[in-house]
Amino acid sequence: MKTTSPVTSIIAAIGATLITLGNNWKLAGFVLILIAGAIFPLVATGVFTFQITQLLIYAIAIAGLNLLTGFNGQFSLGHSAFYAIGAYVSAVLMTQYEMPFYWTIPVAAVVCFVFGFLFGLPALRLEGIYLALATFALAIATPQILKFKPIEHLTGGVQGLALFNLKPEAPFGLPFDQDQWTFYVTFAVTILMFFIAFSLVNSRSGRAMKAIRDNQIAAKVTGINLSLFKTLTFGMSALFTGVAGSLSALLIAFVAPDSFQITLAIAIFVGMVVGGVGWIPGAFLGGLFILFVPNIAEHIAHGLGWVFDLIRSVVPFFPTVSEQSAKGLTGTVYGVFLILLIYVMPSGLAGLLRLAAERLARARS
Amino acid sequence: MEQVVQQVIGGLATGAIYACIALAIVMIYQAIDHLNFAQGEMAMFSTYIAWQLMEWGMPYWFAFFLTVAISFVLGYAIERIVFKPVHNASVLSHVVIFIALFAIINSMAGFIWEFTIKPFPTPFGTKSVLGDGLLSAHGAGMIAVTGIMLALLYLFFRFTRVGLAMRAAAANPDSARLVGIRVGFMNAVGWGMAAAIGAVAGIMIAPVVFLEPNMMVTILLYGFAGAVVGGLTSPGGAVFGGFAVGVVENLASFVPHFGAEMKLTIALALIILVLTLKPNGLFGRRIVSRV
Numbered sequence: 001m002k003t004t005s006p007v008t009s010i011i012a013a014i015g016a017t018l019i020t021l022g023n024n025w026k027l028a029g030f031v032l033i034l035i036a037g038a039i040f041p042l043v044a045t046g047v048f049t050f051q052i053t054q055l056l057i058y059a060i061a062i063a064g065l066n067l068l069t070g071f072n073g074q075f076s077l078g079h080s081a082f083y084a085i086g087a088y089v090s091a092v093l094m095t096q097y098e099m100p101f102y103w104t105i106p107v108a109a110v111v112c113f114v115f116g117f118l119f120g121l122p123a124l125r126l127e128g129i130y131l132a133l134a135t136f137a138l139a140i141a142t143p144q145i146l147k148f149k150p151i152e153h154l155t156g157g158v159q160g161l162a163l164f165n166l167k168p169e170a171p172f173g174l175p176f177d178q179d180q181w182t183f184y185v186t187f188a189v190t191i192l193m194f195f196i197a198f199s200l201v202n203s204r205s206g207r208a209m210k211a212i213r214d215n216q217i218a219a220k221v222t223g224i225n226l227s228l229f230k231t232l233t234f235g236m237s238a239l240f241t242g243v244a245g246s247l248s249a250l251l252i253a254f255v256a257p258d259s260f261q262i263t264l265a266i267a268i269f270v271g272m273v274v275g276g277v278g279w280i281p282g283a284f285l286g287g288l289f290i291l292f293v294p295n296i297a298e299h300i301a302h303g304l305g306w307v308f309d310l311i312r313s314v315v316p317f318f319p320t321v322s323e324q325s326a327k328g329l330t331g332t333v334y335g336v337f338l339i340l341l342i343y344v345m346p347s348g349l350a351g352l353l354r355l356a357a358e359r360l361a362r363a364r365s
Numbered sequence: 366m367e368q369v370v371q372q373v374i375g376g377l378a379t380g381a382i383y384a385c386i387a388l389a390i391v392m393i394y395q396a397i398d399h400l401n402f403a404q405g406e407m408a409m410f411s412t413y414i415a416w417q418l419m420e421w422g423m424p425y426w427f428a429f430f431l432t433v434a435i436s437f438v439l440g441y442a443i444e445r446i447v448f449k450p451v452h453n454a455s456v457l458s459h460v461v462i463f464i465a466l467f468a469i470i471n472s473m474a475g476f477i478w479e480f481t482i483k484p485f486p487t488p489f490g491t492k493s494v495l496g497d498g499l500l501s502a503h504g505a506g507m508i509a510v511t512g513i514m515l516a517l518l519y520l521f522f523r524f525t526r527v528g529l530a531m532r533a534a535a536a537n538p539d540s541a542r543l544v545g546i547r548v549g550f551m552n553a554v555g556w557g558m559a560a561a562i563g564a565v566a567g568i569m570i571a572p573v574v575f576l577e578p579n580m581m582v583t584i585l586l587y588g589f590a591g592a593v594v595g596g597l598t599s600p601g602g603a604v605f606g607g608f609a610v611g612v613v614e615n616l617a618s619f620v621p622h623f624g625a626e627m628k629l630t631i632a633l634a635l636i637i638l639v640l641t642l643k644p645n646g647l648f649g650r651r652i653v654s655r656v
Contacts, residue, residue, distance in 0.1 A: 069457070077460070122641040128456055129400050130644065133589055134637055136402070140586050141633040148627065262582075266464050273461050328480070331472025338465035342451055342458045 037187045041180040050251070051291060053183045056190045057247045058287035062271040063197050063280055064240025070278030071201055072233040073213035074123060078135030080265035081142045082112050082238040084257075086245025088146065091161040091255040092154050101168050101250055105189065108246035109239045116238020120231035139265035146257035160256025167253055186247050193240060197280050200236065209233050241268070274341060276350020285349045294334055301329035372615045378504030380611020381511050382573065385566030386581075386588030387595065387603040388515065393559035394597050395535045399459055403466035404563055405581030405588070407443075410470050411436040411564030412571045412580075413478050416485060425488045429568060433561045440560025444553040452549075475578045485571035507569045514565060515604050522600075531555055583629060587614070590632040594639050596649020605648065610635060 021028040041049045061083055068074050089111050090104040099107075119138070123131055147158055155161070170181040200206050208229050211219040220226055249255050267290040275286030345352045386405065393401045401407075411432055418428035447466065451458055489506030522528040533541040534551035542548050567581070574580050591610045595602025610632065617631050639646060 075456075075460075122637050125641050125644055130593075130640055132460060133400055133593065134633075134640055137586055137589065137629075137633040137636045140583070141629040144627060144629045270461060270464065273457055277457060328472055328476040331468040332476070335465035335467075335469035335472075338461055338468070339447060342454065342461055342465075346451070346454050346458055 033191075037184075037191075041176070041183045046177075046179050049179050049183050053179075053186045053251050054248075055284070055287045055291050056186050057244045057251060058268070058271060058290055059283040060190055060193050060247070061241045061244035061268050062275060062283040062286045063194065064237045064244065065268050065272045066275075066277065066280060066283060067197065067200070067209075067240065068233055068237035069272060070276075071206065071213060072209045072230065072237075074230065074234065075128065075132040076135040076237070077132050077262075077265050077269055078119075078138035078142075079237075079241045079268045080139045080260045080262065082116060082241040083245035083248070083264060083268070084142050084146060084255075084260035085115055085238075086112050086242030087249040087255045087260070088155060088161075088245075089242070090246040090249040091163055094163055094166045094249075095156075095161050096154060101166070102185075105243060105246050108242050112242025112245075113235040113239040116242075117231050117235035119238070120234025123234060124227050124230055135265075136262070139262045142260050143257040146260065155257075158257060160254060160259075163249060163253040163255075167250065182251055185250065189243065189247060193243060194280065194283075197240070201280065205229070205232075270338065274348050276348035276353075279348075279350035282348060282350045293337060294330065297333040297337060298330045301333045304329060304333075369616070372618070373612050374500050376612035376615030377508065377608055378500050378611070379573075379615065380591075380608035381504065381507040382566070382570045382584060382607075383587040383591045383610050384511050384604040384607025385507075385514075385562070385569060386584055387591035387607040388511070388518070388600055389559050389562040389566055390588055390592045391595075391597055391600050391603040392518070392562055393555060394592070395532070395555065395600075399456075399463075400589070400597075401559065402460070402463040402585075403470060404559065405585030406467050406470040406474075407436070407440065407560050408563035408567035408570075409578060409581045410474050411439075411560065412485070412567035412576060413474050415564070415568050416483060416571075416576055417478070419486065425486065429488075432568065433564050436564035437557040437561040439557075440563075441553045441557035443560075444556035448556070449549065449553075452552075471578050478578075480578055483576040485568075485576045487572040503572055510565065510569055511604060511607075514562065515600065518562075518600055527554070586629060586632050587611075590635045593636050593646055596646025599646065599648040602646055602648030606646070 021031060040052065044052070061079065064082075065076060065079050068076055086108040089108040090101065093099040093104045093107060094101060119135075123134065126134055146155055148155075149157070167178050168181065168185075169178065170176040170184075174181075176184070201209070208219070208224045211222065211224060212226060212229055216226060252259075271283070271286030271290040273286075274289045275282030275284070347354075386408065389408065390400065390404055393399070393404065414435055415428050415432040418431060419425065423431070443466070447462060448459075451462060487503045487506070489502040492502050522532055530541070530546045531551045531554065533544075534546050534548040535555070538548045541551075570584065571580070574584070587610050588607065591607035592603045593606065594609055595604070595606030597603075613635065614628055614631055617627075
C-alpha cells in the first residue's frame, strides 16, 4: 500500500471541497459571504466598518417588517417601537443589572416577541390602513412612553443611557478593536437571523402566513388558525426588529428616547418597500437605501445653490438662500427620490431585478 | 365638580383644533379612500402662505379666503401631478408617496420660511369670554368656524350635484363611472377640498401653537384619533370625535404623573381602544364587502 504524504492529502481535501462547492452554488455563496465578512473589518476603515454594521442592523429590522407585511399582509408604521424596546432592554440589563451584552440579545428578543404578540391582538381586528394608523400612533407615542417619569430610574429619562464603558472587548485576547468586534458580533447575528427568516418562510408555518396574506377566507377553510398565525407573525416580526435594536444599542453605545422617533419607523418601512415586499434578501438593498440615500440627498440639496442664484436673478423677491437653508431641502430631494422610485419600480428593487432576470432568460432561450 | 366643568370647556376649545383636522382627514378619506399622512404638513404649508400674505400687508379675512383658494388649487395639483400616475398601485406604494409628500412639504416650508417659531395673529382677540381664562375669544371663534365649516360641508354633500357625485365616486368608483361621473376629476376635487379645510384648520390652530414647520405632527395624531373615534366615513362623527379627544385629553391631566406627560400615549390608547371595540368608529357606516 502506498502512503500518501500530508501535502497531497491536503491538496486532495481542498480539491474535494472546491468540487463540492462548485456543485452547490448556494453553499459556495454562503462560504464566500463568510470569507468576505471575516476579512472585511480588517481591510476597511473604521467609519466604513461602522456603516456596514449599521447596514446589517437595518437589514435585520427590515427583514422583520417584511415577515409581517410581505409574507402576512399586515401593515406596520410602528416598528421603531420594537426597535426601541430591543435597544432599551439591552441597555437597561447592561447598565442596571450588569449583564454581559451577549445575554441581553435573547432577552430582548423574547421581550419584543411578547410585546409584538400583544400588539398583534388588537391588530387582529384592524385591516390595511387602520392598522397602519394604529401602528403610526404607536411610533409617535414611543419616545414619550420612554420618557415616562415612574420608569425613569430604569431608562434614564430624557438623558437616556450611555454604554460606552460596557462595550464588550474581543474575547481570548483576539487582536480586534471594539468596532471590529462589534462588526463580527453583528455579522454572526445577521447570519443567524436570516437563516431563521429563510427557514421560517419556507416552512409549513411560512406557507400558512402566505396563505393568510393571499386569501384569508381560503386560508381559514384549509384549517389555518388565523388569529394564532397573525399574532405569532406579529411577534416574530417584533422579535427580529428587537434584535436589530439590541445590536444598535451595542453599536451606538447610547440609547435615548429621541433616537426612536417616527422617522426611524418610516425609514424601516421605506427600506422594506424599496428593497422589495415579500423578498427577504431585499432587506439588504433597503438597508443600503436608508443608510446612504439621505446622505446623497443632502449632498444634492447642497449642490442646488446655483439653481437659487439663477431663480433670484429672474424673480426679484425670491429670498436669499444661505448654505444652511439649502441643506434644509434635503427632505425635498429625498421625497422626490422616493416618488420617482415608486413611479419607476412599483415593486421595489426586487421587482426590477426579477424583471431583468426574466428578460435575460428570455433573451437566452 | 366645578373643576371638571372647567376642564371640559377647556377641552372643547382644544378639541376644536382636532375636530378641524379630523374633518380634513375624513374628507380626503371620502375622496380617495386613503388616510393622508401628509395632511398635517399640507395644513402647515397653507398656514405659512396665509402668514406670508399678511406679511405683505393683506387684511386678515382677505388673506384667509385667498389662502383657502390657493390651498384648494395646490391640493388639486398634488393629486393630478403626484397621485394620478400611481392611482392603481398598491396601498404600500401610496403610503410611501404620502411619506415622500410629508418630507417634501416639511422641508420646503423650512427652506422658504426658516425653522424659527413665528407668532400668528387671531381675528377674535385673546380676551376670555367665559369664566376666568377658561375659554378665550379665539377658542370660541375656533369652535364657531368649525361649526360653520361642518354645516357648509353637510349642505354641499347633501344638496349639490357635485357633492353627490363626489360621494358616489368615493363609495363606488365603477358604478359612478358608468353613470357618467368623472371619477378622476372628483378625486382631485376631493384633494383640493381637503387641502382647503386643512388650511382653515391650520390658520385657526396657528395662534395657539405658533407657526413652525413641525407644528402639525402631534396635532395630526389627535386628528387621526378624532377621526377614528367618530368613524372615518362620517364628517359629523369626525367633528364629534375631535371634540371628544380634546375633552378626554384634558380630563386625563387629573391623573398624576400621567396626563400632562403622556398626552400622545392617550391618543394612541384611544385609537386602539376604539378600533378594537368598534372598528368603524362611533358613527361610521359598516362597509360590507361581498366575497
